[in-house]
Amino acid sequence: MKPLNLLLFTLLLVTVKAHGQITVYQDEKGQIFTTSDAYAARQTTATASYNKVTFLGSPFFTFPVWQEGKVQLDQSGKELDCQLAYNLVTSDVLCRFAGDSAVKVITPERFTINNTTFVRLQNSIAGLAYRTYFSIVHTGPTKLWMSLNNQIEPRNGAEEIKTRYYKDLNIQGIYRTKTKYYIQKGEGEPRLVNLSKKLLLDAFADQAAALEPKIPSRQLTPNDIIDVINVYDSLTVADRKSLAHLSKEELFKRTLQAKITYPGGVGKQGIYGRVYAGFDVDSQGAIKNVVILSPDNVGFGFTSEVKNALEMLATVDPAFNGKYALPVAFTYANTKEKSGAHVPINRLPDDRLGGRQLLEEVVVPYVVTTPITASREVWGYYK
Template identity: 50%
Template sequence: MIRLALFVSALCLSVPEAYSQFTVSQNEKGQLLTTVDVYGPGKINATSYNKITYLGSPFLNYPVWQPGTIQIDRSGKEIPCQLAYNLVTNEVLFRFDETSAVKIITPDLFKINDTEYIRQNDKSLGVDHHLYVTTIHNGPTQLLTCVTKRLANLNSSEAVNNTYNRDLNVEGIYRTKTTYYIRKGDARPELISLTKKSLLEIFREQAQQLANRIPDKALTTLDIIHVINAYDSLMVIARSGTYPLNHNPLFIQSLQDKIIYPNWAGSQGVYGRVYAGFDIDSLGKVKNVALLSPNNAGFGLAQGVLKALDKLPVLDPAYKGTYVLPVAFTYTNSLEKAGTHVPINQLPDERMGNRIVLAEFVVPYVVSKQTITAKEVWGYYR
């Protein structure tokens, strides 16, 4: 039996200004139960009390406390300790032994039962919080997983099966959710589902070559690992034939995140091609971003590309050089028989100078509209 004292908010309960302690135990049938003693403001000069039970546990393990190690930062030493990992609040509880004080910590890395949990900063939803992931497959492309729990109501089947616990006032159950991520090189981990469609979207650079290798069924993690190995092999071949920046995961992911088709231009059937030049210096910083093609003033295509390149992260200094990036904004109206409108204008070689020409980056726009006539914009050289 494990007893901990925490604020109720840590259990996602909606009791204002309440304080609680909860006990995680296992009954004679091997079922985990979390019992919460909730104390809060009651009548004048009094304190209210309520006892609630949930099926399962908010923690990773049972018993809750497990031997482990922590590293406050990746380069730091491993510190032996006891850990309790709360999967509801994503908090790591730390103590040296049964007699020492309990602290909530945020290490870069910790281990429980030889399983390593690595902190990831996740700002994809505009919220700065920390997720801990474990590595299922390690290599140039990694497969990561994250396990969380949340409180939920009992479904009808669970309610029937739980009739023998009626006297415990069971009000919910801790449900476990497992999510998977693909991380290419130094790029940000990307969420996937265990489906063929999801993998082809993530591995878009090699989607055509991989399509026949991925089964049309619910995939297992072993299936995903086989696909990752095939993708990494294909990327080795691809990098050997072109300049490596074309296939740098962080560079490609940044372009996908930052170059957006202007909605106003797309809604008017406007498409076009933009050529932008930039340098990467000896520190990996992107500098001297410039428009090389005519300015499509008023449509936002060129401005969007320049703005995106200005915000590129620091890259590997090994990519030092002078580049030109062609960006094709393509337009498709599903009501037309003409198919996708691809820009035909191209920048003359003499205007590129001695720059390294990267593979064209394509930004598609798809609509279903009547009476919209597509038109390519190019402009005039200054």
């Protein structure tokens, strides 16, 4: 099979930083290689020298690297056909549209390659929000997601023996795919569980006592996690029904929507954000104990709009007695932009819900017709 030349690629080696073109190819024995042909600048001198290194495997999700696929560039957009290559080292999605030989690096909301669909979800590391791609393993009220990442590692003994006939290739390591598993409860942030019983019980802390005897003590498999998810969803079905009923209670929704308005002047600045408010419905149907669960220092009047609206609501059916969390998304759209509305990406971590039932989100839109220099999402920080 002919080798496939790709793109400029950066490799960090022990003493050399190399910038050059990579080639991914398969030999007659079926072994896949990635070769980097580069001019390397040594850190200790100003000279550059030609360098060629080879790795077993590939940084890409598929071989051949380019596959027919589909992309959805934004949440409201339609799927587009294109050739795709997905780099599992950098998380770059490369695209070639029909009739255009140029390679574009894109950040779609979702894409499908080799019959696998990846979705761009929000996640966080060390409290910093970012978005990465996940593939769905199990769908339902509670979802199981999988993320893939390739890393260069040394060859093990068996791989050294297997590749002893390739001494002339200067093999420096092997691309290994690391798979991580995440639980997503409802619309919450995906939470890392991998195949760990402890992490799984932490994710399902509200039902840990009932679930613990049902989780094997051995190394878990994805099917084990799916079995636990199904049990968890069956245990919480009553809560989900209550959630759906209050969220779909027309008087509650209509009155709340009418009372929440976009803070004056904020929309014209291109500012948007999401607020989470907690409240209780007592045995008489009165709404009490309204608190802001998301960072209350977000500013711009978003939190006060939501809190005041909830505090002014009349009573609801006492059958809804319980504790709730209400997300409100203040979205911004500019008719001069083709990308559609700016929807906040920040979401409240599950552990800050405090056992409250999460209601369906209320959306408060703001539309402008004149150009704005820049728009931005605001969220604040936890004190």
